[in-house]
Amino acid sequence: MSRWFSPNPDKAWVEKWFLIYSPLWMASMAMMMFTGWDKSFGDAALLWHGILTALPAILVPMLVARRYEQCDWRDSYWLKANLYMVVFGFFGNYFGSEYFFDVLGMVYNYPNATTNLDSAMVGSGEQPVPLIMYFYTHAYFITYHATANIVLRRIRTSGVPGMALLFPVVIFAVGYFWAWMETKAMANPMMASSFYYKDIPRMLAYGSAIYATYFIASFPIYYFIDEQRERRWTLLQVVAGGLSASMLTFYLLDIAAHWVGQL
Template sequence: MTQKTENTQSGYWFSKIPSKNWSEKFFLYWSLVWITVFSLIVATEAYKVFYDVEFFILGLFVSLPCVVIPYFFPCAADKDKPLWDRYWVKANVWIALFGFVGNYFWTHYFFVLLGATYKFPVDFRLNEVPVFLYFVTHAYFISYHSATTPILRRYWTAFGGKKSTLKTIGSVVIVFAMAYFTAFMEAWTMEKVPYYSIQDRERMYTIGSAFYMIYFIISFPMYARIDETGPQKNEKWSLSRTAIDSLASAMIVFCLCDFWRLIIGSIINPTNSIPFLGTHGIKA
């Protein structure tokens, strides 16, 4: 039995594509670093003396290494490749576009439908969202997707590449479970930071997490496909395909969020569906 057959039958966690394998592990290692720093800042309440410059530096600290470190210290598989062929570049492009759409547009659903607003002492904002949060979101999303992709891969490859109804159902269950867990934990861990104003924390943690998980039930399986799906197995994606895939994923999420607005409405005033009017009545 060949090694390829064994890997296919037994399942594996990390990609067999060297560039992607290295990048996934690097993103996870860096996640341990920035999450530790973040936790210390929250635990010591150092953030209370932060303003525009300090928050912006924090945003750069957690996100820029995802680009700078692999650029200056590329793995062996990337050294002879042009930048646009390197997996870490495509991963950052995918997450950057998805995260930008999320911050710029979807955050207003949180304002209006979930009663959650930002009260950071900063003036540097873009569409009412503090600019440093765009960078922080990049670090969060890189970490989330780098952690969930190996889990999905391990499940998918455990079936030896075979398709079945059971496999599909299992995939749906795993994606939904990871998406809800991710959404809930982010909401819960931010409880200690007073700059997140939440009108009804219980509803935010339970029902609001169900809204937030919409992001991830789409993004987790879509992101995992980079460089591993196409007419030929393990076909390398172009940057344009990566960008289009990210924006397509974002559009699907956008539609689902708006369906929530039309069907369920606000969790703060659940008897009435509050129209999505951008900054309607919201001042962070």
């Protein structure tokens, strides 16, 4: 039977919450950027905004979804989904950002965000990664992965022939869609004082495809976390999955850097 949501009710409820929350965090980010207060507030205020942007993805399921759970909270899907995203999102910022700085000319301009965290050995080191980006990434990636789960599930349960070939095609399509959407949303004149690309044509030509490597590596791993209630993942398996997706992305980013070359 074709279905959009998981047969595991614990997972289905959390995915629905992630979808409900998505326009809320998007509105919060848009308000911050368009009003310009990301430039007028200090580091502490920005960190609080980042924390409050990511926190509902954790707190609401923790407080509400347990009504729907038929397991101990340490075995709950909301915990595993967020744990996976912490692992994968950390890699994306700590290591992955360096490729976007040096290969695609991405620039963060947040002089008031003084708390930074990024790799010491990967990349040129010319730009730091503001700590707030780790919290924003958590919200972004929760939405991207939840929508990917829903589309992939619909395809897998539809009975369409040739699933072995169709599944990776859909993974790439959904990954490229979100990569393109984020690139399009971020690379606009209204945000140029905070975020821009040194070479817009280069970014438009290669950037979305390179960013999509994150999701090509991650979506098929994340999809199977607790997809069946009787086949739950352990927390160790979730962490291993996040680390595996991170390493695969590392390889793909470096291969892309050979293809595109540095600025």
